[in-house]
Amino acid sequence: MKTFEELGIDSKILKAISEIGFENPMPVQEQVIPLLLAENTDIVALAQTGTGKTAAFGLPVIQKIDVSDNYPQALILSPTRELCLQIASDLNDYSKYISGLKILPVYGGSSIESQIRTLKKGVQIIVATPGRLIDLMNRKMVKLDRISTVIMDEADEMLNMGFTESINEILAAIPEERNMLLFSATMPAEIAKIAKNYMSNPKEVVIGSKNEGAENIKHVYYLVHAKDKYLALKRIADYYPNIYGIIFCRTRRETQEIADQLIQDGYNADSLHGELSQAQRDAVMQKFRVKNLQLLVATDVAARGLDVDNLTHVINYGLPDDIETYTHRSGRTGRAGKKGTSIAIIHVKEKGRMRDIEKIIGKKFEKGHIPTGGQICEKQLFNLVDKIEKVKVNEEEIASYLPSIFRKLEWLSNEDLIKRIVSLEFNRLIDYYADASELDIPEDRNTKERGNQRGERTRSKARKAEEGYSRLFINLGKADGFYPSTLIEMINDNVKGHASIGRIDVLPNFSFFEVEEKSARNIIGSLKNINFFGKRVSVEPADKKESSGKREHSDRKGGFGKRDSGGKSSQKRGSFGNEYKSSKSRGRENSKKKRR
Incomplete structure (x- = not known):
């Protein structure tokens, strides 16, 4: 050298x-x-x-x-x-x-x-x-x-x-x-x-291979039901007491809501997204750089240019639509020769996208198992013991207080004292995880997974929504200039409250997308009859359209087998241009906005 x-x-x-x-x-x-x-x-x-x-x-x-x-x-x-x-x-x-x-x-x-x-x-x-x-x-x-x-x-x-x-x-x-x-x-x-x-x-x-992930980054995925993703995120954060990382979300709304939930649940977290003022962004980034925050919840756009060393983890709260974005996300950990871990919390229908990423970056994702309550408590307890063992004692500062403290605690044995210190710190955590259920989805690679993969390739049958989600039909497709990012911003602009979006399948003349069951009726009503380039929008449950098979069959001939959002998307989900323009004019508009 x-x-x-x-x-x-x-x-x-x-x-x-x-x-x-x-x-x-x-x-x-x-x-x-x-x-x-x-x-x-x-x-x-x-x-x-x-x-x-x-x-x-x-x-x-x-x-x-x-x-x-x-x-x-x-x-x-x-x-x-x-x-x-x-x-x-x-x-x-x-x-x-x-x-x-x-x-x-x-x-x-x-x-x-x-x-x-x-x-x-x-x-x-x-x-x-x-x-x-x-x-x-x-x-x-x-x-x-x-x-x-x-x-x-x-x-x-x-x-x-x-x-x-x-x-x-x-x-x-x-x-x-x-x-x-x-x-x-x-x-x-x-x-x-x-x-x-x-x-x-x-x-x-x-350095390395084109588009290849860094050698010193470990890639891990956790497979859970979509409804359990936040619980899985909390367990991962709890299992790594000294975690210092970025949690990437797809949309500004999801970013803010995940950050709010983490803060409410007692985590040292904050959000970073495009709706914050520059002063707010600077304040959040400064807190994160000096490690006053352990977890930063961010969109990809907001985190660009955030130069922070020593990140232990990057957590993908779902996989991005394009592989280049995943490469940039994971590259924020494991910097300057240090080790890092890139975690993906995914549900069943994201596995195909994960395989695509593996091929491009030349790395295999390890199958992780969501930590149990017992494992988390054990990890946290030993972390506390390690801190107690290594704490710096300032003899001069505390000397005057020690006689009174010794008199107060002299009736306790060493064993009793240790038990009380541990209980003081961990009673809440132990109670919380006492009856915690398993979150992992079991995988039968010889039957279920192969069947799912065949179904992904052939699309010979109508899809079923992820558990806890409803699949909806919308009468807009690629021929209308409609893309995953268009749908997400359309929902953001017209639907009140939080709407968690799952898989999006954009076809030539219409599309299907999944939303949480509790949000489905609200989304159908909110998007009904809005205008998209002179076309009246119609949204309804997908099973009404898929039962006859007529629409889907006709579109298969026009490229139904090509995955648009389920695997790779021609545009980023969560990149917010003006969805009511063609993709070409939308790019020009974005460029003008950047200049201003």
Whole structure:
């Protein structure tokens, strides 16, 4: 293994990073740094979150800056405000001993006037979100004509967030004679398209395999009934007393409700989603970073750019619709060479999607068993004993109180004292789990599961809803510009109260979806006769449509066997564009929103 000095890093930068605690370069740094320092070349680097990408591009970029030229020379694009600030902070740390180097983070949600004032004074490195940078370009307040290095960090996330048009506009304003570095955790087709259009014979650096999950992350799934998912989540949290993790949910509403339930049940948790103000988001993230929170319940969009080390667990409260999202979720644990665990709490109909994820990331999910009440109590008790054993005793501070305490407790034996300490801490937990039932769904791999898998492939019979759920029919399909995300936002906008959504099957001319039985009547009534692009919406119980088999049979010929939301979705569930537009115009609208 080489040292940073052997990679060619300048002595001033070496001094700064050694104070931070950098010892030896990580694999992505060892491959990328020499390329950037030695020659002018374009690079596509595929590496998971937490593998040291910021230093991989940041150290050589800082070293190549001409501090005598008070003009933007390097541009780093990031998908979110949080990541933008994190990158700028890291670069400032790396360049601590380089006099005259100025780095400016440019992002929305902050005063554009103050950013303009700093730009006028002169900066050499700009770290920006695409929307705010476009705004500054339109105001003629930032010039990119001397940019020699462009870096796109988490490029796949930027594309997922609808920044494609903004990125094209930015790159068109930068001289063709420049280096371009594209860092991404996954390699979707859009990334390859950008590389083809804007890069010149890029060298590819791959840490692991394309789209592969990190080696040091263990992937575990728990199979439960949909109605038991929250109980399973609580047991998992209880079984790991020192858990420090993110719980990912599909929608803003589900995120807030799960967080509220956890807080009400005494867990150290909070929520992070798009309906929070920027000040609220900052406050929650700061509490989480300093570990005042153990559990952060978040949507995928809100958690983008949240750079937190030492996460022990990532919990998927159900699997995402696209595999790239799962890769990003799981990559938030097991960072910088540490071990991590990615947990998926799924029900029977999500198993097919889990198998798809396994194939792409090249990792096998372990079958986990929901801890019993006895196992949880034992784990918590030993955690308490461990804390008592390792607690730091300040003799001077407590010395004056000890004689009175000893007199008060002298009638108790050591055994009685230990029993009382344990009981004081754990009576509530022991009582709660005294009659706790099993939550695991037993699996008979030779019969039931094979039958289910055959049914998934052939769809020869009408589906049955998950236990506790009702299956509904809606007269909208892909031909209408209708997608899983459209349905979720339609329900969010029109249905009062919480509505837990299960499987969604989007077909060419109509669709089926599952909701909790208690919400079914409310959803049918709330969506009845609303207008979707001039088409009156109709929702009714699916069994009325499936009993005759006529509609379903006719659509099978048109691609019924293709799984849209049940396995992979063409759009993310829970990404909130305007569902009443076509998918193409919806992308443009999202891009405009990002710029503002």
